[in-house]
Amino acid sequence: MAAPMASRQSPRGRVGLVAGWSYPAAVFEPLRRALADHAVSAFDWVSFAAGWLGEDVVRADEPEPSVWVGWSLGGVLLLEALRQGRIAPDRLVLVNATPRFLEAPGWPGVPEAEWRGLRRAAARHPMAAVAAFRRRFALPDVAGRDPALADVSGLDWLARLDLRAFLADVSTPVECWLAQDDPLVPADWPSHLALSPRVCCQRFTEPGHAPWFADPAALAARLSAG
Incomplete structure (x- = not known):
């Protein structure tokens, strides 16, 4: 598993990025280039979970980001870290993420049977499952596949966490970036919750589960705006 990626310190605020299941931190290279005037630290989900959610914390020796950005599973883990008081950012940005991944009565999500199929x-065969997962959902096929990043414990985090109540009274500013035709995170989930006034929702113009990957300019501009 690769070490966290960090850019040189700059006068702009530090941004922390956390990737989704099966992805290395390198998935954020397009976004890092668009945030060239920021200090950026990027983590895969395993490194973040170990450093901020584990009992034996293994944290990088650098300032904590003032803005945390999490894609998919990365966003869910950031929200849980915020709930536990493990992070204290000025802003939390959830990209194609949901407070509850699995479907429930009155809640749009992935059916449990589909989740169990992916977990099996x-x-x-972790790498074969990752390849099929990326093909099925038209996800970026970046270099640096690591079996550790496809560990089923990441899928278990998705199934276990239900942070809907936390988003109802969260006091930290939270931005949710969603997209139409996202096959994993329904774009209308905010309409099913009474969200805290500190939560706002934005929409990507492109569809799918990773619309920011090919064109990160809109997200980078929003992060830079503060």
């Missing part, structure tokens, strides 16, 4: 496949 990942437990048997």
Whole structure:
């Protein structure tokens, strides 16, 4: 598993990025280039979970980001870290993420049967499961595949966490960036919650589960605006 990626310190605020299941921190290279005037630290989900959510904290020796950005599973883990008081950012940005991944009565999400199918496949043949997962959902196929990043514990985090109540009274500013035709995170989930006034929702113009990857300019501009 690769070490966290960090850019040189700059006068702009530090931004922390946390990737989704199966992805290395390198998935954020397009966004890092668009944030060239910021100090940026990028983490895969395993490194973040170990450093901020584990009992034996293994944290990088650098200032904590003032803005945390999490994509998919990365966003869910950031929200849980905020709930536990493990992070204290000025802003939290959730990209194609949801406070509850699995479907529930009155709640749009992934059916549990589909989640179990992916989990079984990942437990048997992690890299084959990752390849099929990316093809099925038109996700970026970046270099640097690591079996550790496809560990089923990441899928278990998605199934276990239900942070809907936390988003109802969160006091930290939270931005939710969603997209139409996202096959994993329904764009209308905010309409199913009474969200805290500190939560706002933005929409990508492009569809899918990773619209920021090919064109990160809109997200970078929003992060730079503060």
